[in-house]
Amino acid sequence: MTVLTTIEDLSVAFRQGTSSVTALDGINLTIKNGEQLAIIGESGSGKSTLALTLAGLLPASARQTGTIDWPGGPPIPGRDIGMVFQDPSASLDPVLTIGEQVAEGAVAHLGLGWKAAGLRARDLLARVQLPDPDSLLRAYPHQLSGGQRQRVAIAAAIAAGPRLLIADEATSALDTIVQAEIVTLLRSLVAEEGMTLLFITHDIALASSLADRIAVFRQAKLVEIxxxxxxxxxxxxxYTASLLGAHIDLTTPPLVGARA
Ligand SMILES: Nc1ncnc2c1ncn2[C@@H]1O[C@H](COP(=O)(O)OP(=O)(O)O)[C@@H](O)[C@H]1O
Ligand SMILES: [Mg+2]
Structure with missing residues (x-):
């Protein structure tokens, strides 16, 4: 496999008044083209900061050191990296139609006119398996369920044909059945499009059901990959064993007949 990006000794700190918070501390990580890499770790371990750093979206209060090398050339923000977040409402504009928001990336980055971009948007809505894409183009986000909105957010994220799709807790707010459907969708989309997937989650079982590799973050450090x-x-x-243990404790049904 060829290399998508090589991250060397990456550290990120956020200024807060006179002090600073270290969000990433000396990260070394190579992401291969076409792989499905899960980033797991507890809340505050630096997962989202890694995503924002790769996408070039860190706020001005962040100080970044180390290197991020892209052998295929530096990614163009919004075109080469697509992002999907936990809350689709945060990435969807309530006053724009579904068609406008999905087409927008194709207009901005592929140089398509609105008509051609609208056709692409309809195709994308079909690709993310939403019913009746033609009428959906004219619908507004509030008319959709949470799972449907997340499908729209995925369609918008891939509209410009990114090399890398980052899903940051993209299924965490969904119920288990919808979560499984979205994971299946992501898996087939990245395979069909030849995209690399960075799947960020606090759920180790979900990570292992989806990813080729898992990187474990704890307190700003990559502790195991x-x-x-x-x-x-x-x-x-x-620490990884404790994540696994916690998950098994929560999800393994009690033994039949084992009563306290
Ligand atoms: N914009 C910010 N300003 C200040 N601190 C931040 C900011 N973003 C994240 N942090 C801090 O950086 C650390 C890592 O956060 P984050 O990357 O969001 O973790 P995760 O996604 O794993 O929950 C946390 O301590 C968090 O409070
Ligand atoms: Mg996060």
Whole structure:
């Protein structure tokens, strides 16, 4: 596999008044073209900061050191990296039609006119398996369910044909069935489009069901990375084992007949 990006000794700190918060601390990570890489870790471990750094979206209060090398050339913001967040309402504009928001990326980055972009938007809505794309083009976000809105956000994120799709807790607010549907959709989309997927989640089971590799973040550091199967079967770090343990405790049904 060829390399999408090589991150070397990346640190990011946010200024807060006179002090600063270290969000990423000496991260070394190579992301390969076409892989599905999950980033897991507890809240505040630096996952979203990594996503924003890669997308070039860090706020002015952030200080970034280290290097991020893109062998295929630096990504153009909004075109080469698509992002999907936990709350689709945050990425969808309530006063624009679904068609306008999905077409927008194609207009801005592919040089399409609105008519051609509208046709592309309709195709994209079909690709994310939304029913009746033609009437959806004229609908507004509030007319859709949460799962449908997340599908629209995914369609908008891939409208300009990004090399990298970053899903930051994109399924965390959805119920389990819709979550599984969105994961299936992401998996087939990245395979069909040949995109690289960075799947950020606090859920290790979800990560292992989707990803080729898992990188474990804790307190701004990358503490462990490896094949998803190895990480979940034989974690080297006690912290990873504790994430697995916590998940098993929560999800494993009690033994039949085992009563307290
Ligand atoms: N814009 C910001 N200003 C100040 N601190 C921030 C900002 N964004 C994130 N942080 C801090 O950086 C750390 C990592 O945050 P984040 O990357 O959002 O973690 P995660 O996505 O894993 O929950 C946290 O301590 C968080 O409070
Ligand atoms: Mg986050």
């Amino acid at each position: 490896g094949a998803a199967a190895d990480i979940t079967r034989q974690p080297r770090e006690p």
